[in-house]
Amino acid sequence: MDQSKFENLAKEFMEDLKKVSSLDDLESLRVKYLGKKGILAGLFGEFAQISPEIKKDFGRKLNQLKNNIESKLSELHSEFFAGTEIGVSQFEKTLPGKKPQIGHLHPIITQAIREIVEIFKPLGFTQVRHPEVDWDYFAFESLNMPKTHPARDEWETFFVKAPENKEYGKLVVSPHTSSGQVREMLKNQLPIRMLNISRCGRRQIDVNHIPFFFQFEGLAIDKNLSIANLRGVLDYFAQKFFGPGRKTRLRPFHFRFTEPSFEVDVSCGLCQGAGCRFCKEGWVEIGGAGMVHPNVLKAGKVDPKIYNGFAFGWGVERTYMMKAGLKIDDMRYLGENNLKFLSQF
Amino acid sequence: MNIFIPQSWLKDYIETDVSPVELAKKMSAHAFNVERTNEIKGDIVWEAEITTNRSDALSIMGIARELKSLLPKKDYKFKYKESKAQKTSGKDKLEVEIRDKNLVPRFSAIVLDEVQIKESPEWMRDRLEKVGTRPLNNVIDITNYLMFDLGQPMHAFDYDKIKSGKMILRDSRAGEKVITLDGMERELPQGMIVIEDGEGRLIDLCGIMGAKNSEIDENTKKVLLFVQVYDPMKIRRASMTLGHRTEAATRFEKGIDFEGVLPALWKAVEMSQELAGGKISSDLIDIVNIKPRSKEVEIDYEKINLLAGVEIEKSRADEILESLGFEIKGKKAKVPSWRLNDIDIPEDLAEEVIRIYGYHNLPSKLLAGEIPRLQPEKIFYWEGIAKNFLKHNGFFECYNYSASSCNAGENQLELLNPLTEKIACLRVSLIPQLTEVLDKNKGYAEKIKVFELAAVYLPRQNDIPDQPSRLGIAVKGVEYLELKGIIEAMLYNEMNIAQGAVDFEISKGENGYLTAELDFEKISQLANNDKIYIPISQFNSIKEDLTLVVPENVEYPQIKKAILAVDPRIKSLDFKDIYKNALTLSIEYLDRQKQISSDDTQKIRQNIFANLEKDLGVRLKK
Numbered sequence: 022m023d024q025s026k027f028e029n030l031a032k033e034f035m036e037d038l039k040k041v042s043s044l045d046d047l048e049s050l051r052v053k054y055l056g057k058k059g060i061l062a063g064l065f066g067e068f069a070q071i072s073p074e075i076k077k078d079f080g081r082k083l084n085q086l087k088n089n090i091e092s093k094l095s096e097l098h099s100e101f102f103a104g105t106e107i108g109v110s111q112f113e114k115t116l117p118g119k120k121p122q123i124g125h126l127h128p129i130i131t132q133a134i135r136e137i138v139e140i141f142k143p144l145g146f147t148q149v150r151h152p153e154v155d156w157d158y159f160a161f162e163s164l165n166m167p168k169t170h171p172a173r174d175e176w177e178t179f180f181v182k183a184p185e186n187k188e189y190g191k192l193v194v195s196p197h198t199s200s201g202q203v204r205e206m207l208k209n210q211l212p213i214r215m216l217n218i219s220r221c222g223r224r225q226i227d228v229n230h231i232p233f234f235f236q237f238e239g240l241a242i243d244k245n246l247s248i249a250n251l252r253g254v255l256d257y258f259a260q261k262f263f264g265p266g267r268k269t270r271l272r273p274f275h276f277r278f279t280e281p282s283f284e285v286d287v288s289c290g291l292c293q294g295a296g297c298r299f300c301k302e303g304w305v306e307i308g309g310a311g312m313v314h315p316n317v318l319k320a321g322k323v324d325p326k327i328y329n330g331f332a333f334g335w336g337v338e339r340t341y342m343m344k345a346g347l348k349i350d351d352m353r354y355l356g357e358n359n360l361k362f363l364s365q366f
Numbered sequence: 367m368n369i370f371i372p373q374s375w376l377k378d379y380i381e382t383d384v385s386p387v388e389l390a391k392k393m394s395a396h397a398f399n400v401e402r403t404n405e406i407k408g409d410i411v412w413e414a415e416i417t418t419n420r421s422d423a424l425s426i427m428g429i430a431r432e433l434k435s436l437l438p439k440k441d442y443k444f445k446y447k448e449s450k451a452q453k454t455s456g457k458d459k460l461e462v463e464i465r466d467k468n469l470v471p472r473f474s475a476i477v478l479d480e481v482q483i484k485e486s487p488e489w490m491r492d493r494l495e496k497v498g499t500r501p502l503n504n505v506i507d508i509t510n511y512l513m514f515d516l517g518q519p520m521h522a523f524d525y526d527k528i529k530s531g532k533m534i535l536r537d538s539r540a541g542e543k544v545i546t547l548d549g550m551e552r553e554l555p556q557g558m559i560v561i562e563d564g565e566g567r568l569i570d571l572c573g574i575m576g577a578k579n580s581e582i583d584e585n586t587k588k589v590l591l592f593v594q595v596y597d598p599m600k601i602r603r604a605s606m607t608l609g610h611r612t613e614a615a616t617r618f619e620k621g622i623d624f625e626g627v628l629p630a631l632w633k634a635v636e637m638s639q640e641l642a643g644g645k646i647s648s649d650l651i652d653i654v655n656i657k658p659r660s661k662e663v664e665i666d667y668e669k670i671n672l673l674a675g676v677e678i679e680k681s682r683a684d685e686i687l688e689s690l691g692f693e694i695k696g697k698k699a700k701v702p703s704w705r706l707n708d709i710d711i712p713e714d715l716a717e718e719v720i721r722i723y724g725y726h727n728l729p730s731k732l733l734a735g736e737i738p739r740l741q742p743e744k745i746f747y748w749e750g751i752a753k754n755f756l757k758h759n760g761f762f763e764c765y766n767y768s769a770s771s772c773n774a775g776e777n778q779l780e781l782l783n784p785l786t787e788k789i790a791c792l793r794v795s796l797i798p799q800l801t802e803v804l805d806k807n808k809g810y811a812e813k814i815k816v817f818e819l820a821a822v823y824l825p826r827q828n829d830i831p832d833q834p835s836r837l838g839i840a841v842k843g844v845e846y847l848e849l850k851g852i853i854e855a856m857l858y859n860e861m862n863i864a865q866g867a868v869d870f871e872i873s874k875g876e877n878g879y880l881t882a883e884l885d886f887e888k889i890s891q892l893a894n895n896d897k898i899y900i901p902i903s904q905f906n907s908i909k910e911d912l913t914l915v916v917p918e919n920v921e922y923p924q925i926k927k928a929i930l931a932v933d934p935r936i937k938s939l940d941f942k943d944i945y946k947n948a949l950t951l952s953i954e955y956l957d958r959q960k961q962i963s964s965d966d967t968q969k970i971r972q973n974i975f976a977n978l979e980k981d982l983g984v985r986l987k988k
């Protein structure tokens with residue numbers, strides 16, 4: 022079969038195509054060329070019998086023709102549908118689509134918690150939750166703060182009206198996630214890499230504080246942990262959470278339940294550490310950390326001669342706002358559930 | 367607590383070429399955070415946060431002493447010289463009676479005569495102003511000045527106003543009254559430390575504020591200088607109870623350097639002689655009631671290295687400790703008098719060594735070691751699934767406070783010290799606050815859907831409250847069946863829970879609100895990703911809709927049961943719509959043995975109608 026036969030066949034098809042005026046016509050045209058007993062099927066039948074030297078060329082041309090016919094048919098097919106058949110006019114195409122009504126997850130709390138959990142997962146930290154209303158023992162006493170210790174005043178603690186427990190003392194709204202430290206140790210599963218994200222409560226309400234808020238707290242207990250490991254974990258977090266190039270630094274501080282204790286700063290994202298009016302000399306404070314105090318390990322029935330550990334923790338809301346560069350002028354918005362606020366994110 | 371540190375004042379104690387900027391950086395990195403640097407009258411004044419364990423650094427001298435450890439010796443000279451004891455004698459006596467030795471571990475005082483009360487010299491007024499204190503007169507200013515200078519609070523009485531030259535130091539009795547220096551009459555509870563004079567008048571509210579009746583005024587001739595160490599807990603309770611937090615009280619309650627008492631008193635004497643022309647007119651009174659025991663703590667060099675994650679040589683560790691005033695005695699360090707409240711265990715010493723070595727000099731290493739066995743709890747995963755599902759169905763997620771008003775359910779636990787009435791009781795249900803959210807956002811849209819996933823607090827006998835996770839839902843402008851459908855789709859489709867395994871109830875409230883509260887603990891236990899494979903039939907099913915007229919008192923499960931019981935070839939039956947009493951169902955027939963025909967389905971259908979009509983009086987809608 023020669024070249025001209027393919028060309029003629031292509032021409033013939035184009036002529037036929039022009040005559041199509043309905044979907045039915047289109048279907049008969051398809052059957053004529055591409056059907057089981059159609060013209061192309063016949064040609065494919067011939068293909069088996071031709072001599073090997075022209076087989077390759079013949080095959081290529083035949084396939085070309087077939088592809089050409091298929092694409093022309095499908096083009097025309099869509100034209101039918103784009104037209105009057107289901108009534109999409111040119112104007113409608115310019116309209117926006119009808120969106121399903123999508124709601125909003127809490128822009129700061131849920132979003133932040135998800136990100137934090139994902140960041141710590143590869144380091145082997147598992148998310149847990151501990152009681153939000155707990156005994157004084159777990160909130161303070163087991164954390165190396167005996168009953169009358171003044172350090173307790175730093176937490177504006179809510180007390181709950183309930184009979185005192187002989188062993189564990191008063192019932193309090195847990196003022197920090199550190200209340201989960203000894204509870205986690207008492208599970209008696211060492212080593213520990215815990216990420217406790219819980220609601221906490223403190224008697225404070227103003228532009229910068231809401232009485233109920235979220236904290237997250239990492240706790241690692243193992244043999245031979247060092248401040249260098251704490252730095253490693255904090256740097257990893259800072260880079261994943263705030264972005265590449267962000268660093269952390271530890272400053273000396275004092276907490277009763279860690280020794281040594283630190284405040285954690287992260288390098289300022291606005292001035293890249295050069296110093297600006299949003300930071301202190303290029304650093305922004307994010308939270309506290311330290312090496313777990315031997316008395317806390319003892320309270321958790323962990324032998325401080327064999328094990329040690331570190332802990333770090335801070336507020337979820339504030340950290341996330343800092344990351345997003347959100348300037349929310351009043352923290353109280355976060356607890357108000359104003360839909361105009363929530364739908365912005 | 368924050369203190370102010372003027373550089374000009376600091377220079378009394380240190381000599382260094384290091385610039386104030388560099389010095390502040392070192393302070394922040396190794397000791398105390400310099401939060402702000404202010405310029406006052408051409409002087410650089412730091413504002414630094416002194417951590418609660420470091421009362422020894424609540425003074426200019428204390429800061430200088432700390433800086434000693436931060437700078438190489440060649441750059442730095444620490445110039446503190448203790449004031450020396452002077453010869454004392456004179457006719458003025460003070461009879462002291464201490465009712466309880468625990469109240470005042472150390473009591474020291476001395477009388478000066480021929481004192482001239484006048485304005486302090488400019489340099490002193492200037493320094494006091496820079497640290498935020500108003501100058502009054504030379505003698506009072508000296509006492510204030512030395513508190514900032516040496517960290518030792520002190521008081522000055524007009525000696526002639528102490529009747530019979532007698533002091534009785536005791537616990538206050540409930541209801542006693544005293545007019546303090548600020549002119550306020552204060553009624554005291556039992557148990558504050560006070561001083562009574564020979565005529566039974568209260569002349570001092572110890573550690574908090576002096577009394578008006580014994581104050582220094584322009585006619586004062588004899589001054590009793592007074593430096594004490596009080597029981598810190600008593601001072602703390604008193605200042606908290608009175609709601610009066612003074613610089614002096616803060617220092618007293620954090621602990622005073624016992625060995626600093628006399629040097630401070632002698633410096634006060636020196637300054638009074640110089641600035642007020644006073645002359646010693648009594649013996650030195652120095653009563654030591656409870657002497658703190660000296661302390662030696664083990665230096666665990668191995669632990670220091672372990673904690674640091676890097677090797678710090680023994681000699682370097684010793685050098686650091688010595689620069690901080692510790693005395694190395696073999697493997698132990700003797701704690702300096704000004705750090706007795708703070709240093710107890712080897713870890714405390716490790717902190718000292720490593721912070722001076724520099725946290726920034728430590729490497730940053732990720733964790734090695736065994737991965738913990740603890741598996742993540744299922745509930746977190748399913749919370750995520752539920753939240754996403756609800757979001758995609760148009761819900762807003764809310765976070766309400768854990769406490770609400772006290773009329774939001776039965777058995778709410780009360781807060782003893784609530785902030786406001788609106789947050790006074792712990793919540794036992796998520797619904798009241800969610801409906802409040804609907805109220806508050808009334809104008810936002812016709813149709814509003816909100817939810818919250820959080821714990822409630824259910825009281826238990828002699829235990830912490832049960833704190834189960836709940837899913838609270840509240841909607842407005844949404845039809846009952848629509849809400850029910852969303853919840854069911856979440857439970858039975860999205861979370862793959864067996865149909866009907868979760869009980870929930872939708873309540874109708876005011877303004878057409880619908881609410882539901884689900885036990886999320888149970889939901890997360892039932893939810894699963896189990897896959898069940900049912901072979902796909904090679905035969906086709908036939909589907910059709912049936913519309914039935916439902917009489918009163920018939921319930922849907924009865925109808926469903928009656929239909930499904932008719933024939934095993936009824937593959938599924940779904941509710942489609944309801945209009946008045948016309949119920950439309952969609953029904954699917956499938957025969958797994960052969961292709962089902964319309965003749966077959968017609969027979970099944972007839973049986974359905976027969977059954978429905980006989981048992982329930984339900985008919986086909988014509």
Ligand SMILES: [Zn+2]
Pocket residue numbers: 289290291292293294295296297298299300301303304
């Ligand atoms: Zn900056």
